[in-house]
Amino acid sequence: MREAPLGGPEMRPQRLLRLGTDTAATTINEGQNMNGRVRYCSLVLAGAILAASNPAQAQRGEPMAPPEAKYDISLRRSIMVPMRDGVELSTDLYFPEGAGDKLPVVLMRTAYNKNAYWETGRGAPYVFAGQGHVVAVQDKRGRYESYKSQYSVYGGDDTDGYDTVDWLARQPWANGKVGTYGCSYLGDVQMMQARHRNPQLAAMVPQDSGGSLGYVDGRYRYGSFVSGGALELAYGFTWLWSSGNKIYYGPPDRIDASEWFATEAARYFDPAPTLPEMDYEEAWATLPLVDMVRAHDGPLTDWEDLVSSGMTDPYWDQFGYLGDDDRFDVPALFINSWYDAGARDLFHEFDLLSRNAESARARDNQFIITSPTTHCGEEEATEQTIVGARDLGDARKDLWKIYVDWFDHWLKGIDNKVTEMPKVQYYLMGKNEWRSANEWPLPNTRFTTYYLHSDGRANSRYGTGSLSMLPPGDEPPDSYTYDPATPVPSKGGNMCCTWRTRLAAGSFDQSDTEMRQDVLVYSSHVLQEGIEVTGPIEALLYVSSSAKDTDFTAKLVDVYPDGKAYNVQEGIFRARYREGFDKKVWMSPGEVYEIEIDLQATSNYFGPGHRIRLEVSSSNFPRFDRNLNTGGNNYDEAEWEVAANTVHHSGKHASHIVLPVVPLP
DSSP, X not given: OEEOOOOOOOOOOSBOOOOOTTSOOOOOOOOOEETTEEOHHHHHHHTSXXXXXXXXXXOOSOOOOOOOOSSOEEEEEEEEXXXXXXXXEEEEEEEETTSOSSEEEEEEEESSOTHHHHHHTOSHHHHHHTTTOEEEEEEOTTBTTXXXXXXXXXXXXXXXXXXXXXXXXXXXXXXXXXXXXXXXXXXXXXXHHHTTOOTTXXXXXXXXXXXXXXXXXXXXXXXXXXXXXXXOHHHHHHHHHHHOOOOOOOOOTTSXXXXXXXXXXXXXXXXXXXXXXXXXXXXXXXXXXXXXXXXXXXXXXXXXXXXXXXXXXXXGGGGOOBOTTOOBOOOEEEEEETTSTTXXXXXXXXXXXXXXXXXXXXXXXXXXXXXXXXXXXXXXXXXXXXXXXXXXXXXXXXXXXXXXXXXHHHHHOOOOSGGGSOSEEEEEBTTTEEEEESSSSOTTOEEEEEEEXXXXXXXXXXXXXXXXXXXXXXXXXXXXXXXXXXXXXXXXXXXXXXXXXXXXXXXOBOTTGGGSTTOEEXXXXXXXSOXXXXXXXXXXXXXXXXXXXXXXXXXXXXEOTTSOEEEEEEEEEEGGGTTOTTOOOOOOTTOOEEXXXXXXXXXXXXXXXXXEEEEEESOOBTTSOOOOSSSSOSTTOOOOOOEEEEEEBSSSSBOEEEEEEEOOO
């Protein structure tokens, strides 16, 4: 490739958590060292070197390679693109040499440093430019070379995306059609700008983009920072600390930024601050939550506002999160993963863009492909894909070719039949094979109720809990003690962005967690025939507590014949929100309440000799923050109460899980 440049008070933890030796521990890999320092999250989330830095998804063999480049690529760096309010955003342009005079454009807007691509010489800009598209990679406002404005999470991304598409479409070398691409934050901002319906936006490929949702289909998500009213603690804090701070540097005001960043000297200038070393496990245990960043001498972030703002607080309105009433007019190819935090969220997006489409072209051209992988790991599947510790077989799919065909069709007008593929393509874990359909949920789904049973002693996997399609009779409830000082430790899970910690996403054996007395375990009989479970999952529990407020968690588990118990999906619900997220209603001792836990979605084959298992407890830490059981704000408290929690299963209070069972072919 040839380069063608163009012109506070000190605060400390108040009370720490006591964790036992059963906390999950997973070896991690360090990210690539660039310019003398580790830019781990920049590389992983930008998608530049994902395979080398995602330990939750082991590599055995080689992933499918992108198509061979048809063109040499030249680079124009650090062009300052004006937004409607006068802010300029630094943008790199990758040109395919000899591809023609009027070219389509693929836009990638990132919070993780656009320079990660050209510094490594790898990634999506080279793939798409090599196939004849101009690729624009932009630092979002307030980040890296776009340092001259205040950064906030998703702040300005909806209108900045619109304005950038306008600017690109007007360039003399452009054919007027712009597509967007990217994973995680790069996927979220695509969705946010799409609600403004820029007529030049011709197609999107949003990948693992569930963070774009605000309040959709009765659920608040806000960047995937909240789930069931609880905070996604490990992800939220780790991401804010490492990738969401507000402090970035640039040249003095008297120097033209576009000229400076295009110089050779700027190659060795890093706009990002050097962050203090962080023991995330220690930080996650800090109370009160609102002081976690300050207590560890962290940088300025949105953490305090994020954790202290309620579900319906006007604070969230400034960010452009998607809602039920947003309208769209763009074909989209959604890329999803079962072990990402938002596996169901992307199906909500898929449905939202279909039902709220402004045209038949948009309504009829929404597609989704879901892999068995972790966050942004879809292209890295191999002939033996290990997700966490679970072997999920040959999960490869030629995604790069599909992406190229998608953009060739919508941006170049090539009739390559890409829109004739099935609307829904998904990987059936356990069977370890790709399946397809044209509807979601699948048209032949039987939503099947599995009821909880026991004689009052379902505590741990040594207890008497069972799961069956027979409704319960007169059965005593199951009770346990939830002490926030010793919460149930997270082990794997469907989450994002904890790569620099000992908490890895993915599927792991839960047998040690299931030995705890504060984990209720309900297992089916040994299956004589296999069962496919594909679709959204809900658990409905009848509960009571000695506390004014507490949490209830649920985890769907696939128990193998050898006893290994692999987590499939999981969820949480904060009891104060049982009458709606717009109000807080406290519990009274002895009263029984109905709560519903969203377990997102999955596609899993429980084979012959396996068992279906449901774990119920009141904590899953540090994935979710601990409910301190006081009925207070939770985020500003450092003291807690111990709760006696109960799950009821009787004729009147029939706790159950609803599984989307699909008949096998």
